[in-house]
Amino acid sequence: MIIYGVYIVSKSGGLIFNLDNNVPRIEHEKTFTYPLDLVLDYDPKKVSVAFNRKDGINVGHVLVAVNGLPVNGGTIEDGRDVKATLESADNFPINLKFSRPKMTTNEKIFLASMFYPLFAIASQLSPEPKSSGIELLEADTFTLHCFQTLTGVKFIVISETGLNGMDLLLRKVYELYSDYVLKNPFYSLEMPIRCELFDNKLQELLLQVEKTGINNIDK
Structure with missing residues (x-):
């Protein structure tokens, strides 16, 4: 109960x-090929799914990691920009982890x-x-x-x-x-x-x- x-x-x-x-903290991790078939909203405070859904990843879910590296706002832990990373075909296939955001x-x-x-x-x-x-x-x-x-x-x-x-x-x-x-x-x-x-x-x-x-x- x-x-x-x-x-x-x-x-x-x-x-x-x-x-x-x-x-519960709901997380979904998946490896994507180029081009990314999720439409993302690149807000300075978070990167979230704006359109489409895939394997449990729904609209509103927030990107929390790229290839195992934590994401803070629009920046990956190693200093790379999330948007630039996901728009470059050279970085694919790429592993992305999404989580349902805490209200x-x-x-x-x-x-x-x-x-x-x-x-x-x-x-x-x-x-x-x-x-x-x-x-x-x-x-x-x-x-x-x-x-x-x-x-x-x-x-x-x-x-x-x-x-x-x-x-x-x-x-x-x-x-x-x-x-x-x-x-x-x-x-x-x-x-x-x-x-x-x-x-x-x-x-x-x-x-x-x-x-x-x-x-x-x-x-």
């Missing part, structure tokens, strides 16, 4: 807490702000009156579980697919939030959550869930 992360979104749509719990804090804030209107749209599109919005979003590699409180705060858990009873885990996270965050007299609902005790208790909860299962979290 794998829990990838926990996110808390305020009633106004701002990301006020996130925890990366068990995010930055700004990217997480952006995604949280995108989820907020999607949640509202889902509530309005539902044929059922007083719809609670998105509670479950399934993809081929992960599942998103969402629980919204009466005050509009959203608790989101990202997990592997096929897990049951996640509503119990979401409510347990909410209990920890109520006990260790809301009872703090210096905390405001729209503020980012910075509570070491809440962090520790949440990590203990996720560890217990991964080891013993959701049905045993209260034991």
